[in-house]
Amino acid sequence: MASELRIVEAVREALREELARDESVVVYGEDVGVNGGVFRATEGLIDDFPDRVVDTPLAESAIIGLGVGLGASGFTPVPEIQFQGFLYQGFHQLQQHVARIRSRTRGRYGCPMTVRTPYGGGIRALEHHSESFEAGFANVPGLKVVVPATPSDAKGLLTASIRDPDPVVFMEPTRLYRAIREDVPDGDHVVPLGEARTVREGDDVTVVAWGAMVREATAAAEDADASVEVLDLRSIVPLDDDALVESVRKTGRCVVVHEAPRTAGMAAEIIARINDEAFYHLETAVERVTGYDVPYPLFAREDDYRPDADRVLAAVERTLDG
Template sequence: MANNLNVVEAVRQGLDEELSRDEDVIVYGEDVGVNGGVFRATQGLIEKYPDQIYDSPLAEAGIIGTGVGLATYGLKPVPEIQFAGFIDQGFHQLKQHVSRLRSRSRGSFNCQMTVRAPYGGGIHALEHHSESFEAGYAHVQGIQVVVPSTPADTKGLLTASIRDPDPVVFLEPMRIYRRFREAVPEGEHAVPLGEATVRREGEDVTVISWGAMMWETLRAIEDAEASVEAIDLRTISPLDTDTVVESVRKTGRCVVVHEAPRTAGMAAEITARLNEEAFLYLEAPVQRVTGYDLPFPLFGREERYLPDRGRILDGIERAVTF
């Protein structure tokens, strides 16, 4: 059985089924209970699971820190941070406690915790509502960073994240929360963490992306003259280097698309790994199509900041014609 869902509905279905399956799963955050969350991802769940869903104070450090205690005592917290930019208020909890509980306790405890947060631009939000900081979270050893780009993967990756014994930062691209629908399996559906997927096969150039930029990339390459292989990373950390390297060894060219700032973004790490493991196969420098090294702009400049069809096609052309 499958339902035709959008991304936010897939989040709700994934949470619903995990709450039903495991009474140790605890969902909490700002307005996630009575109001169903700012994007209504948890709408209706508090009526079904009144002992597993809680509204929290407006205190991101407390929200994430509370999860450390819950996980230490064997529960499986799934806190929602209302927007990913607000994680900054609790980043010290992620870095100092969530990521280190297993190593600090020499394996006596782990932190089975999934921090959900809408992220990214494209919805005309306010300041600190549109950041794309996945590379920063990936730099924290001990934390897995997951970014879905389709409804089916949203449910499958969220399910796998909640069940994983180690902590996950689960970033939901709000630009595509309600952009499109697809068939999402009802019931058991888990997508393994750390495995990229090939969204489209091609021969001339590999284009790598994730989240909302994967959607933008797939739209752009419909107009590309080259044969494009599109890879959706899905998990930023751990990074599926094998799938990336195998594709680039076939095509000889690569473009990486992300909306985060250019400097020290994930495109730089992917480029470094390709230089280490596929250098002799490269026929052109790896091209980066990214956001700019600026604070994310407000409404009037937002569309100019985000990579779009033209910039992605230009990156493909640079790689192919080098």
């Protein structure tokens, strides 16, 4: 059986089912309890689990740091950081403690924490509310980085993240919270981490994306005068190298799309891996469509910054002409 859900509803269902399944799971963060979260992703959970859905002070460093103690004590912490731009305040806890506690203690302690955080622009938010920092998290050994693009994947990937013994940064695309509806399996639904999804098959060029950019990539593919394959990575760490390389070897051309700034973004790492494993299959250089190397702009310039289907389509056409 399945229910038609939006991403925000799929996230809520995953949390509800994991709270019911495993008494070690604790959901906490700013306004997640009484108010149900800034996007209402945790709405109603405190009514069913009053002892394990907890409101916290406005202190991101403390929220992440608390999870270290919870994880080491046998709990499964699932904190919410209201916007990814606020997670910088807790980054030192992620990098110095959460990601390395197992290594530091030679396996005596772990931290099976899943940090949920909305990311990306498109909702006319204020400063620090539209960050896309996946490359920064990916650079921390010990952290997994997961980015769903659909309601079904939101539920399945979040469930897999909560059950994973490693800490996970789970990035939820703000712009898509209520933009898409689809059938999501009822009950236990797990999407394994590190397995990319082929959104559509194609033979001429591969477009690689994740999160909110999958929608833009798909729209561009539908408008292209060519056979375009769209690959949704689903997770940045672990990265599905096999699916990536197999697709590029088939098509011989590739475009990588992300919302984060261009310099040292994940596209650079993905292109490096393609060059390592599929260089002699390439017909032309891999293209990047990204945000710009500036702070995420406010309302009037937001649409000029964020990659859209037109920019992706132009890159696809450049690779076909190359």
